[in-house]
Amino acid sequence: MSLFRLDASIRTEGSTSRALGDIVEAEWSATHPGSAITRRHIGAEPLPATAWSDAVGASMTPESERTPQQSAAVDLASVLTDELAGADALLFAVPLYNFGVSQHFKSYVDLVLTDPRMAPGAEPATAGKPAVLVTVQGGNYSAGTPKEGWDHATAWMRRILEDVLQLDLEVVTREFTLVGVNPALDQFTELADELKRLAEGEAVRHGRSLALAREPRAA
Helix, strand or coil, rough: EEEEEEECCCCCCCHHHHHHHHHHHHHHHHHHCEEEEEEECCCCCCCCCHHHHHHHHCCCCHHHHHHHHHHHHHHHHHHHHHHHHHHCCCEECCCCCCCECCCHHHHHHHHHHHCCCCCCCCCCCCCCEEEEEEEEEECCCCCCCCCCCCCCCCHHHHHHHHHHCCCCCEEEECCCCCCCCCCHHHHHHHHHHHHHHHHHHHHHHHHHHHHHHCCCCCC
């Protein structure tokens, strides 16, 4: 068994998305001790800003006529897709930034989708793989809140991961992560603590499910 983990937070210390991802990973590793984990931290080590446009350009250019940048982008897209295709289970930890999807994750998705194995109309190399998406939000955008509907990331990520990559996806969400950081949110401390507890419980549950999703059944 093998796990691929992607982190998109710009923080390496104090990141709530990483902390929840750690819980999922720990539960997976408890079932598969010593198994391989491939990691990619696109928040700390972003993909080249021009990689997607170079890869698109390469797709319309004969291989012998591609620029070095185009060839490098094609090779990078292949490596990223290899990581996804080669893993038995997938974990994505992606925070909400400015009410939208992380630019690092959007660049990652755009580049992966240029690989022929992920081309429209074909079954993607990731089809059917079990996956967990961890996402965190500084505020609260659920139904009935003043900023209901301001989360413009989660629905997009679900569409990409569930419908485009065809993953068997579970989602862990933690809200109000800025409580204790932004004084204007201090009145929500008790609620934020409860949401944290619930999210951590979901991370444990989905981590265990992820670990069991591809175990061989006894004859």
